[in-house]
Amino acid sequence: MTCTDFLSKMTDYFDGEVEPELLTEIQSHLAECDHCEILVDTTRQTIRVYRDHQVFELPNEVRERTVARIMAACVKH
Amino acid sequence: MPPVIEQPGTEEVHPDVALVDAARHGDTAAFEKLVRQYDRQIFRVAQHITQNREDAEDITQDVFMKAYGKLNQFQGNSKFSTWLTRIAVNESLMRLRKRKTSRTVSMDQDVQTEEGSIPRDFADWTPDPEQQYGSAELGEILKRTIAGLSPGFRTVFTLRDIENLSTEETAEALGLSVPAVKSRLLRARLQLRERLSRYLKRKDGSIKP
Numbered sequence: 001m002t003c004t005d006f007l008s009k010m011t012d013y014f015d016g017e018v019e020p021e022l023l024t025e026i027q028s029h030l031a032e033c034d035h036c037e038i039l040v041d042t043t044r045q046t047i048r049v050y051r052d053h054q055v056f057e058l059p060n061e062v063r064e065r066t067v068a069r070i071m072a073a074c075v076k077h
Numbered sequence: 078m079p080p081v082i083e084q085p086g087t088e089e090v091h092p093d094v095a096l097v098d099a100a101r102h103g104d105t106a107a108f109e110k111l112v113r114q115y116d117r118q119i120f121r122v123a124q125h126i127t128q129n130r131e132d133a134e135d136i137t138q139d140v141f142m143k144a145y146g147k148l149n150q151f152q153g154n155s156k157f158s159t160w161l162t163r164i165a166v167n168e169s170l171m172r173l174r175k176r177k178t179s180r181t182v183s184m185d186q187d188v189q190t191e192e193g194s195i196p197r198d199f200a201d202w203t204p205d206p207e208q209q210y211g212s213a214e215l216g217e218i219l220k221r222t223i224a225g226l227s228p229g230f231r232t233v234f235t236l237r238d239i240e241n242l243s244t245e246e247t248a249e250a251l252g253l254s255v256p257a258v259k260s261r262l263l264r265a266r267l268q269l270r271e272r273l274s275r276y277l278k279r280k281d282g283s284i285k286p
Contacts, residue, residue, distance in 0.1 A: 007196075011259045011266075015244065035199045039270075042202050045277070046270045047238045049206060054239070055220045056124040058117050062134060067112055070141045074105050077145060 001029040006036050010043070093157040101148045112141050115158055118240055119165045125235040126169035128224050132176070136168045143168075155249050159242065162250040166232060173228060194264050198271055200278035209277070222272045230265035237262050 006029050012018050013026055030037050058066075093114075099107035119140050124133035143164055144151075151160055203209050210218065223231050236247045237258070248258045 007263075011263045035196075038199050038201050039196050042274065042277075043266050043270045045202055045206075046266060046273055049215075049273070049277075050219060050223070050234075050239050050269075051241075053212070053216055053219055054121065055216050055223075056121045056130075056133070058120040058134075058137070063116060066134060066138050067109065067116065069138055070112055070145075071105060071109055073142050074108055074145045 001025050003029075003033060003036055006030075006033075007039075010040070013040075014043075091156060094153055097148060097151055097153075097157055100145070108145060111157065115161055116141070118158070119161060122162060122165050122232075122235055122240065123169045123172075125223065125239070126166065126228055126232050127172050127176075129172075129176070132169075132172050136165060136172060139168055140165045156246065159246045159250050162236065162240075162242070162246075163252070166236075166250055169232075170228065194267060196267055196271065198274040198278065200274060202274065202277040203279055206277050218273070218276050222269060222276075225272060226265060226268055230261060230268060233258060233261045234265040234269060238266070 006013075006026060009018060009022065009026060013023075018026065030040060093111065096107045096111050100111065116137055120133050120137045123136035123140075124130060127133055127136070140161060144161055151157065206215055223234070226234070232251065233247060236242045236250055237244065242250065244255055244258055244262075247253075247262075248255045251258065253261075
């Protein structure tokens, strides 16, 4: 398996959607290719850091105001 | 993942279905439950796409008002949250078009770019970015980095990786095929990784601890 082959399978690999035979090939490629191993590791970290730090949160005060407006419009509907 | 084979009559009914049904019959309390269940998610999606707080607040309001008016059109073939997300994505893209401050305003523009599709930075990252940067500083870095992606890429990353929709739900919310979502997701992840690497790579350049 080449690095390009791996890259084309990376999304399925992350989603656990590769057949066992291909998984074995991917695992042996990762065991011997530092670049792809780092790529996997840092891409996972990219996803994790965004999941762990929700950068846009709706403040409670704005939330209550928004919900009140929505519900007032629904009652009139 | 093996295909799920469902026996007729054994499909699990999502609890939202009963709330939607009650709301359709005029139960506004049931609708308020749905609003409170998904308002934060809709707000985050809208702000990630528009990159503007006021727009995201307006969109959140508009999405639920529109959804209420269109409850009869909700077929129940998809999750209610996916249906709402689809409305939110469309509203957000429309808002971007109106503002015209963004270079690209559709899901299709700019996705042909090869930028970041070929990984170039293979430095290992610091194991604990939360320690290297304070929480507020890291938050700023994350905002700035995702804002640099085109709307098509940041939307697919937001739905699939931040909001944890499945690939199929993401495809449905964006009106794209599953292969198109997978391809855009790969490029979105690679572009983000490449851009974040500038901040999170080990300063000593070492590969492994």
